[in-house]
Amino acid sequence: MDSTSNNQPTQSVKLTGSDIVFLLSMVVVVAIVTLLGMMAYKDAMKTEVTKQNGEAWVEWLTKVSAERMKPDYEIAACNAKSGDAIAAEQAAAAAPPAAPAAAGKPEENKEAAAPIDGTWGACLNHIMNNTDIKDLINPFTKERPQIVAQCVPADRSLVGAIVLEKIVPTPPGSAVPTTNSQFVDSDSIENKIQIRVTVCDKGAYPIKVAELEF
């Protein structure tokens, strides 16, 4: 560059036709990326709401955890010391074990009779119908979040669903100290139980929310 050019006034850039086409295509590209980014953000927000649903479960179960062990706990369905719990346990021992909900499908109340107080089924019914949990909304379907046995990525109907599993200790000497199994309605909640709360994200992949003692 010669020294005289340093003294020249700054020239404005003249745009050719191809420059304008390039700039317009850049605007389009930026708009598309922004739009896609917004879509990704909205999906991520839905996943956040799903996680919040799971956290609401965790909060409720944790809050009730200590209270429900007291004999005078007002919600009989979830009361550990409910008189019906023992009967439920005996009934569960006598009857063949209730079939767990099919993997990936919503747990439906398959038993004709109402669950007995002090069992998981009764407590779940109470939670789903009489607590703040009943107002939760699955952001993907705009309906109440389903309680499912597990998240299955192949099944898109499970997006935004909630998985509640009990953590069961394995026998001494096992490779893993605990294993997760799904609840059945007749499970007694007489004693403290370890629960794992998981939610299914937009691809129906599991996201672990928390493990707690109920």
Place this chain on the structure above:
Amino acid sequence: MEQNKSYKLEDLDVQSLLGNQDIVADIASDLPFRKWLYSWLLDPNIPGNYQKAVDKWIGLLIVANLFVLVFEHVPALYEPYKGFYHVFDIFSVIVFTIEYAVRFYLAPEDEEFKTKKNAHVSYLFSPFAIIDFLAIAPFYLKLLGIPLDLRILRFLRLLRILKLFRILIPAYADFVKLNQGRTFRQRVHALVFPSAFGGKMQEIFDAFIGVWVLLSVFAVIMESMASVSYILNLQFVILDSVAVGIFTIEYCMRIYSCVEEPGFKSPIGGRFKQAKTASTLIDFLAILPFFLEVFLHHLIDLRFLRVFRLARLLKLTRYNDATAILVKVVVREWPVMSASAFIMMLLVVLTASLGYLFEHEAQPEKFENIPQSIYWAVITLASVGYGDISPVTPMGRAMTIVLALIGIGIFAIPAALLSSAFSDQLVKEREALKANLFEMLKDGHIDEDEANFIRQEAKRLHLTTEEVNALIEMVQRENEAAHNIKELPIHVIAERPEIAVEHYKMLVGQIRQLSMLTDTTKFEQTAKESDSLTATEWSLWQSIKAKQN
């Protein structure tokens, strides 16, 4: 634009030629204190002072402030470390306040303000000083008890980013000056491709892309940690979208302006050729997973594509010449390497088959079939030896001993080939640089263009100042010897053995250079066709050429 300089051969200063940072600033200690301090800290025209270091560290602190401001919006990252954020804020404000005060104090020494009536006041109302003030004002307002909404406070702190303009504006001005009279596309080209017109702005652009590459790759790695991903999922999504936006714009800019590159001139063919280059393909792969996932996630599960975002790290290879040398070496040695790979494959299949033959009956669950045995064969031949599958029969063990020993040699061949070819390539490129230096130093001085070339080559070949110095000295000596010898008649040279040896070396050196610079195929073809070389001359040429290769 830097003034055109000419470096005389006799007083050649390699340090300044290479633009190295370890030049000692020439600042007199008996200067008035203010002038002395300005010279050391802020004067951009004194090489070797601390001005660049001050700018760099202040720039880094500004970027760190930006990150901290982003992290503050994430409760999971903010709440447990509130104290740290507060300490960092105080530290930043102290540094920025000192900077502001020093600049205020030194304003009368600054070229921009020294001619004004009141340099201090002029400084206070200059745009940069206002930005500097805004960067620290919120902290003091809060300290004085003036109630400020947290959002306003954070917004005001965001203004600290404007301090980066102190680096950006001069770089932009330089860029505009360098590109005066050039078209829009040429300017885009100057920004994204290394050229003489890019200046500091191109470096900043590269650094900006580099930072985003590292950020996005770091985010991908952190995303794989469930506990981190649970808390920061939303932030990762935003970061990825922004990164893809930046990389997409960069990709479009490269495709658009590549026609300014030599060899890519055709509007369509040139762009297609550019799109097919390894670095541009990497750029494309860096953004592809995002678009595929957004468009197709309803149809197929494309979560696995996320891991390919790590390919963005390959974008950094553009800024590292060693990768280009390595690719060149692999391409050059490909025939030998493919032969070695063929032998390896043969050995693996043979080993696996023999392993299956000897061990299948003894361990049917481990050596179930030949494909399963291939895993054992590779692990054994590569000397990894996990031990999960091992032979138990005497024949199997005997075979393993032999094959493991062969494997050491066979598997080491490609590594040895690559390593020796890599070092050969470096030697060759240094020889080429030496040949170029020889040419440059013929006229007794190095002009600015030649100095630029030496700088670039020294950087590309990772040569230290001492190495360049030694190379220049060697070329100087050879040049001088050649000069002196050339002036002597041949019979005088022949009479003095020491000069004759030097003369002989020079002639051989010239043949060596000739073999490097000329198209040897055409040379040999012409020599054969015209039958102009004797058998001795031909064999001498072949011998020197073979050594060269």
